[in-house]
Amino acid sequence: xxxxxxxxxxxxxxxxxxxxxxxxxxxxxxxAHDLTLHYLTNSCGMSLQSATSACKFxxxxxxxxxxxxxxxxxxxxxxxxxxxxxxxxRPYIISSDPDKILKPKLEYFESLGFAAPSLPNMLCxxxxxxxTSLKNRILPNIDFLRGFLETEDDVLWTxxxxxxVVRYDTELMMSTICTLCACGVPxxxxxxxxxxxxxLLIIGFYSYEEKIQELKGMGIExxxxxxxxxxxxxCVMSRRKWERKKKFLMSFGWSERxxxxxxxxxxxxxxxxxxxxxxxxxxYLTKAGLQVSDLVxxxxxxxxxxxxxxxxxxxxxxxxxxxxxxxxxxxxVAALRMSRKPFETKYxxxxxxxxxxxxxxxxxxxxxxxGMNI
Numbered sequence: 001x002x003x004x005x006x007x008x009x010x011x012x013x014x015x016x017x018x019x020x021x022x023x024x025x026x027x028x029x030x031x032a033h034d035l036t037l038h039y040l041t042n043s044c045g046m047s048l049q050s051a052t053s054a055c056k057f058x059x060x061x062x063x064x065x066x067x068x069x070x071x072x073x074x075x076x077x078x079x080x081x082x083x084x085x086x087x088x089x090r091p092y093i094i095s096s097d098p099d100k101i102l103k104p105k106l107e108y109f110e111s112l113g114f115a116a117p118s119l120p121n122m123l124c125x126x127x128x129x130x131x132t133s134l135k136n137r138i139l140p141n142i143d144f145l146r147g148f149l150e151t152e153d154d155v156l157w158t159x160x161x162x163x164x165v166v167r168y169d170t171e172l173m174m175s176t177i178c179t180l181c182a183c184g185v186p187x188x189x190x191x192x193x194x195x196x197x198x199x200l201l202i203i204g205f206y207s208y209e210e211k212i213q214e215l216k217g218m219g220i221e222x223x224x225x226x227x228x229x230x231x232x233x234x235c236v237m238s239r240r241k242w243e244r245k246k247k248f249l250m251s252f253g254w255s256e257r258x259x260x261x262x263x264x265x266x267x268x269x270x271x272x273x274x275x276x277x278x279x280x281x282x283x284y285l286t287k288a289g290l291q292v293s294d295l296v297x298x299x300x301x302x303x304x305x306x307x308x309x310x311x312x313x314x315x316x317x318x319x320x321x322x323x324x325x326x327x328x329x330x331x332x333v334a335a336l337r338m339s340r341k342p343f344e345t346k347y348x349x350x351x352x353x354x355x356x357x358x359x360x361x362x363x364x365x366x367x368x369x370x371g372m373n374i
Contacts, residue, residue: 054091077116230267262299315364
């Protein structure tokens, strides 16, 4: 009986102690949560919603250490809103060691020539870079780019295009380049690809061989002038979107041959959204008086802005035609393809004294059509 009472008392005391311990932990955790929430909203400029979300991933144990992180970021040109953005995306940054983790990376990027405001902007776009190993990942990637690209300016240009390249696997980038070489893509062309679209070193590399073979089947060889833009267009678009856009254009009277011909002329036209394609196709065919064959030969017209380019120019041409200052059978496509300055010189500057209303026409936001003028 005594043993039973003793055991019962022992178990009771043990449970009581355990309960006290749990309560102590809960109280400590609650205090850390409140401290973190208060610090993030009052010192880091974060909204209550963002700070509450960040508290799920980080606890500030020492305000002094967190203050050092903020001091470092401010010294490197980060604004309060940028600091809030940075920590919202990667909450652990506020609890990082400023001297061992953050400062060496920031100083290295500065040694490359990056500083405020560009460096804070680039890091806010991909805060994960600040947790990437400088020794094992960032430095090897920079060395790789220096070895493959021709100049230091090319390296810096690539980083400006896609700063995230510093945190990916060097072996993966090397493998991508080897695949492109094996498919017959010349090294100078690969260099241009890296400069223009460094993201393609990483994203979708496993399907590159298939895409290059498909381009060859369309008559676009790796040595052709349009290969880069054709390859890029294929990489950023799924097969489903490709087929959907082809079907969409066929609803306007295009044939499959027209689609492939236009792609060989200007591959980037397929990256235009269907919404914009619908808008520009309707404008060109119903108001500008163009034919499908005109757009097949000049598919880049599907990419230009209606409000900023096509509508103002067509309005100017309509005024000039109505006054008999230019031929009614003018090549509208040629006028739309011209660069801005040559167009203004030929149609605005030359005729401004005879037709002062051209300036107003050039600011037009709508265009009803040429009527019987073409």
